Amino acid sequence: MTKGMSGLERLQQAEAAHRPVHRESLLSRFKEGCRRFKAQLPLQGMVLPGIVWLIIFCYVPMYGIIIAFKDFRITEGFFAGPWVGLKHFDAFFSDPFALKAITNTLIISALKLVFGFPAPIIFALLLNEVRSLMFKRVAQTVSYLPFFISWVVMVSLMQTILSLDGPLNSLLMQLGLIHQRISFLAQPELFRAIAVLSDLWKGIGWGSIIYLAAISSIPQDMYESAYMDGANRFQRIIHITIPSIMPTIVILLILSVSGILGSNFEQHFLLGNKMVSETAETIDTYVFRTGIQAGRYSYATAIGLACSIVSFFLLISADRIARLMTKGEKGLF
Amino acid sequence: MFKRSTGDKIFDTFLYTFLILLSLAFLYPFWKVLVMAFNEANDTSLGGALLWPRKFTLQNFKVVLQNHQIYSSYLITISRTVLGTATTVIATALFAYGLSKKKLMFRNFYLTLCFITLFFSGGLIPSVINMRDLGLANNFLVYIVPAMYGVMAMIIMKSFFNSLPASLEESAMIDGANDFVIFFKIVFPSSMPVIATIALMSAVGQWNAWIDAYIFISKESLMPVQLLLQRVIQSSNAASEIVKIVPNDEILSRRVTPYSLQLATLVVAIGPIILIYPFFQRFFVKGFLIGAVKE
Incomplete structure (x- = not known):
């Protein structure tokens, strides 16, 4: 059956055959991702504490740089305090x-x-x-x-x-x-x-x-x-x-x-x-x-x-x- | 191999003399402190004990090691070194092992997060405020948690894990062992050179650290030895500072002076490092070079 078809036709047919799968792919890919994630849970468990640490001890202070443009008071957090520009x-x-x-x-x-x-x-x-x-x-x-x-x-x-x-x-x-x-x-x-x-x-x-x-x-x-x-x-x-x-x-x-x-x-x-x-x-x-x-x-x-x-x-x-x-x-x- | 000319011989003489003098310049300050710490305090104050204790005594060390504050500070220094090093090594090694696996999901994202911190940081003030907000002030954990992970250490370990033969882990994987078991039973024991390097660097850092304690610790029960020394050397009147630690009547009755006690404390603080570093320095050198090459 495929013998008489040109390369392009064959490609189109193949694509058509795959299209329905693609349509529900978002959900299925997400499910597939979850399954893979679950399978490597021990590995993720080794890495995630480090990532959390990086966010707390490196990225939060980086965000805290904004106090250079504010009037920070020690009783308040990084978010509070009025903006003062380049004062x-x-x-x-x-x-x-x-x-x-x-x-x-x-x-x-x-x-x-x-x-x-x-x-x-x-x-x-x-x-x-x-x-x-x-x-x-x-x-x-x-x-x-x-x-x-x-x-x-x-x-x-x-x-x-x-x-x-x-x-x-x-x-x-x-x-x-x-x-x-x-x-x-x-x-x-x-x-x-x-x-x-x-x-x-x-x-x-x-x-x-x-x-x-x-x-x-x-x-x-x-x-x-x-x-x-x-x-x-x-x-x-x-x-x-x-x-x-x-x-x-x-x-x-x-x-x-x-x-x-x-x-x-x-x-x-x-x-x-x-x-x-x-x-x-x-x-x-x-x-x-x-x-x-x-x-x-x-x-x-x-x-x-x-x-x-x-x-x-x-x-x-x-x-x-x-x-x-x-x-x-x-x-x- | 090369024939030596007269000029070479003269050069060699200067070279060896210079290096010997230089080595003495590295050693003498330590020796001088040692001599004075083992010399009787009243004799030291006469001056001139340069090469050998004139009146040998252990009195300075007896007073120092019986004193409550110095004793508890020494315990703090030892515990922060042992616990801090153990946590850093295990946490960072696990982190590096996970990141060394190509199949790890979000691996590129995780690595990017790591690399950014090599170039940008929040700087001193936001970091201090952040740690205070986390409740680390006057808390022993301030010595352990902020030092738990190191990105450079992670990179060094990761490249070492990647260089291990894959067959090492494969046999265990066939048996169905999970990643933690593989890590602790196989990978960790086979990575001793790099583990030793990271552990020693962390241990020296912990032993010598004082700024964290200076900023965050006001409770005397949590003070490490280095902070104690810092207080003594930076107060305008060292005598008054050490008298706070060792009561004055004790100084009078025991034939020691504030200065002799400072020196004995100094010896206690650096003794362990000086005794072990010649045996371990090759690990430092190796790790330092791995780090430098990666950079």
């Missing part, structure tokens, strides 16, 4: 303390980028030059140690080392570099240096892991042929190792650049006492103090929102620039 954003840009906090954040982040970013790379390059495996492993393990302690402990250690009668003062006195003991943690002009150095001390070992991993995947024969061609050790580092880990460096640099509006909150909050606050206050600590401690919730949310929007665009533009510079090869997304 809090206007206030933010004319608030001298906020401007100070922005300046401080930018200066500290720039310093951390200039000094803190290359440090793990240099450390990884140095570790890679160590021939004794044992020595390398011990040095590496020791360098991870500060990563595992909290900033609270970190600041306690710093107070011990930097105190008036602490070892650093004694050492500098003995070397004759200073004639009077310095109270390091109470000097606003020293704060930035201390912040950068303590960050570096805490993060250099851990930060080097990713570069060491990148270095270890460089094929050995590249070094061998360079050696044959008479390249010395420094030339091998500069012409083989560094170009090979460039993609990793670029990606981490993009991420760091997008983070320049964020500061290390714990570090600044714990180290920033009243004596040094003129250089220590950053956007993060300012949001915390005005929002959580002074109760200006809407205002602090507005600051947070403004900064995350700027950070998001920084991330995108840093990514674009990296792509342009590497002709589209290296980017985040």
Whole structure:
């Protein structure tokens, strides 16, 4: 019967045969869906609690951002309170303390980028030059140690080392570099240096892991042929190792650049006492103090929102620039 | 392999010297705290105990560990670490296992919900208000529930589960075991490397956390050790703060000072982590790299 029919006719017939099924398909597909859902109930039961958690702990706060455009009072919910438009954003840009906090954040982040970013790379390059495996492993393990302690402990250690009668003062006195003991943690002009150095001390070992991993995947024969061609050790580092880990460096640099509006909150909050606050206050600590401690919730949310929007665009533009510079090869997304 | 020139040998000498000095710079602050915590308080205040305790004593630790507040804080720290880590690992692993199954209905929707949170968040203030509204203030659950799931941890686990051979689960499926049984009997035990990584990261995070307690906890019975330390180091007068914890007459009669007690507390707070991290760091490194590659 089907022999004499053209392809088109056959298709039409087939379609017609299926049409009645399609007509009740909505209901039957729904029923079929329910049956499938029931059959995988254990799997859904594993996933759904997580989804509920995400909604409660991630999406409800995202919705709560609307209080940046309202006058929120703690006794009411996110929904209540009158709309006030951009009032809090206007206030933010004319608030001298906020401007100070922005300046401080930018200066500290720039310093951390200039000094803190290359440090793990240099450390990884140095570790890679160590021939004794044992020595390398011990040095590496020791360098991870500060990563595992909290900033609270970190600041306690710093107070011990930097105190008036602490070892650093004694050492500098003995070397004759200073004639009077310095109270390091109470000097606003020293704060930035201390912040950068303590960050570096805490993060250099851990930060080097990713570069060491990148270095270890460089094929050995590249070094061998360079050696044959008479390249010395420094030339091998500069012409083989560094170009090979460039993609990793670029990606981490993009991420760091997008983070320049964020500061290390714990570090600044714990180290920033009243004596040094003129250089220590950053956007993060300012949001915390005005929002959580002074109760200006809407205002602090507005600051947070403004900064995350700027950070998001920084991330995108840093990514674009990296792509342009590497002709589209290296980017985040 | 390579022949070493004189220049190389000089470079090596500098390299090794530099790395040794650097390692000492990492270790010395810890050693200094340890020395002073084991030194007699009155002797420490004379200054100069740099490398070794001059007058060894356990008195500081005796006072610290007998003190009610520090003792209960230590219990809080241990319980939040144990319970928090266990819940995070089990909840996130189940979540990841479910999401690793292609046949899961609404899987793309669920995954999209997860990925969005990597780029956007409500920020500090709305999150704090939300958690307060949920009744987590002055509640032990504030340490556990908000940390229960982690999207990055889920992604790391999911990719590990997907890399397990399918035959592993198939035999159990033929026997008609349900997904929970398959997960706990087969998948979970075969995923120990990734489970260990996530567990250790979560445990270190829990042990070191203090901001959650700083924001949400005012009851002294719920305070972790890190918050106690934070109070001591941030008060303008550390002595007055520690005297609140350890009464003054006790300090006078037991030959300890507020500072020596602070140091002993510090040692108690970081001791466990320092003792175990050299043995477990390879798990951290592995997990850190999986996470980095996925990103």
